[in-house]
Amino acid sequence: MKKTFLTRITTSKEALLYVMTISMVVSFSAWMSLLNNFTVEVASFDGSQIGILQSLREIPGLLAFTVILVLAIIAQQRLVYLSIMMLGLGTALTGFFPTPIGLYITTVIMSIGFHYLETLNQSLSLQWLDKSRSPIVLGKLFAVKSFAGLLVFILIYILMNYLAVEYKYVYLIFGGFSFILGLAAWFLFTHFKEAVIQERKLRVKKEYWLFYLLTFLAGARRQIFVVFAGFLLVEKFGVDIHNMIILLFVNSILNMYIAPKIGKFIVRFGERLTLRLEYLGLMIVFVSYAFVDSVSVAFALYLIDHLLFAMAITLKTYFQKIADPKDISSASAVSFTINHIAAVFLPAVLGLVWLYSNSLVFIIGAVIAFVSFALSNLVPKEPEMGYETTLVRKDDLQSSNA
Missing domain, CATH: 1.20.1250.20 (MFS general substrate transporter like domains)
Known part of the structure; x- marks a missing residue:
């Protein structure tokens, strides 16, 4: 039986890697590119508050090793979808809480999703891609990442300079896109079995x-x-x-x-x-x-x-x-x-x-x-x-x- 285009996509590990990359770039690029202006113009942050926010953003990256502890109770692929949705949710909510505490909380939610997704993206790329092809596919993924970031930048410029869309709705649009993409991937993509059962303990x-x-x-x-x-x-x-x-x-x-x-x-x-x-x-x-x-x-x-x-x-x-x-x-x-x-x-x-x-x-x-x-x-x-x-x-x- 001939596969449809949608079936070919949803049964492809490489296609899921592209979805992970795009969802990550769309939310994080929007969050990052608007951050300085939003915190000053809307949230009235001072230097110490933006410093605290940036430090909070990096903590989930430092704690990325905890992904292994989570994988003890949930499959990698499902954690990917949850990470995409957390990243999207944190980004989408950012503009609706323009206070120090509000931005600290949404930043942590966004950052946990981003850093878990980035960790899982690397892990699954190296598990799923053949060693002879992985440099080529990883190069293409990097190119897609650049293109998606460029597209986000253009859309933000149009939304804010020509359509006068408020910060909170711009955040909602791009964060919401990633959230919906993660939810759709959860229901549409085949669950790929692990070819090699992964070690669930932290070892250096x-x-x-x-x-x-x-x-x-x-x-x-x-x-x-x-x-x-x-x-x-x-x-x-x-x-x-x-x-x-x-x-x-x-x-x-x-x-x-x-x-x-x-x-x-x-x-x-x-x-x-x-x-x-x-x-x-x-x-x-x-x-x-x-x-x-x-x-x-x-x-x-x-x-x-x-x-x-x-x-x-x-x-x-x-x-x-x-x-x-x-x-x-x-x-x-x-x-x-x-x-x-x-x-x-x-x-x-x-x-x-x-x-x-x-x-x-x-x-x-x-x-x-x-x-x-x-x-x-x-x-x-x-x-x-x-x-x-x-x-x-x-x-x-x-x-x-x-």
Whole structure:
């Protein structure tokens, strides 16, 4: 019997990964892009209140490991749907509670949904995708993520500038979309059985130490970019909101084109070379940030830095190759927590450094990139389970398998 288009979609694991990505981007992009203006113009937040809100937003990321505890009582796929709905609900309610307590509560709801969904997205991607195809599919997912974010940005601009829609209804539209998408996916998609039963206990395995360490350093690098790169453009070069919008548009379009090609590059040349190129690029970008005096060069650095974000899929495919299949859920949750450790202390510490020298902040970023580059040399040319780093002798692995 010939399958209908809807049947092909609802029985496809890859299609569900796309649904997860789109639902995540639609709500979080809307929440994030409106946040600063909404908290100032409607909620009348001061600096301390926005600081508390941002700290509360990061706590669920730090506690992402708890997803394993929840998976002991609920299947991964159902938790995906609940996470999408929590993300959508938290976003949809944001505009209706413009008070400190109200925004703190809706932020926590949104953030739990977002961080659980992001953790499960990584876990299921690595479980469901074939190792030979995963870099290509992950690249396409990154491109879809960029396109969805661009579309959200355009729609928000139209709704608020041409249709004069209030903040609370904009939040409701995008949050409601994700909530309904999660609910529809729950009822429409086939429940996919686990090919490998996942470990339901939290374990930090020594075999994955290099993956964990590179993940921590990637989280530190992310914080430096997210917090200080855009701030440099505004503070040092006086870039206004209109030019920042144009920059984000260009970045999204470039990512839609480049991300799938990065996936193909990984398939052809492997994780070790790709990671080396990423970290080498980061060193150059951060050193250049430290001494840039031209706004045009600063724009170019911002775009290149964003493009290097797309290469983050390399760490995922490296882990997929070295991991015991039953460890993927547990290790994904642990790695997501590790990735957020830097978010707790680094912005505050480097904020103090910024007062002394903004160049020094980016030099520290370059040092982090250098350490990552040095560690990337420990990634085997052809990593596999049992041969996680070059410190493990390949002949020992072969003799143990014999």
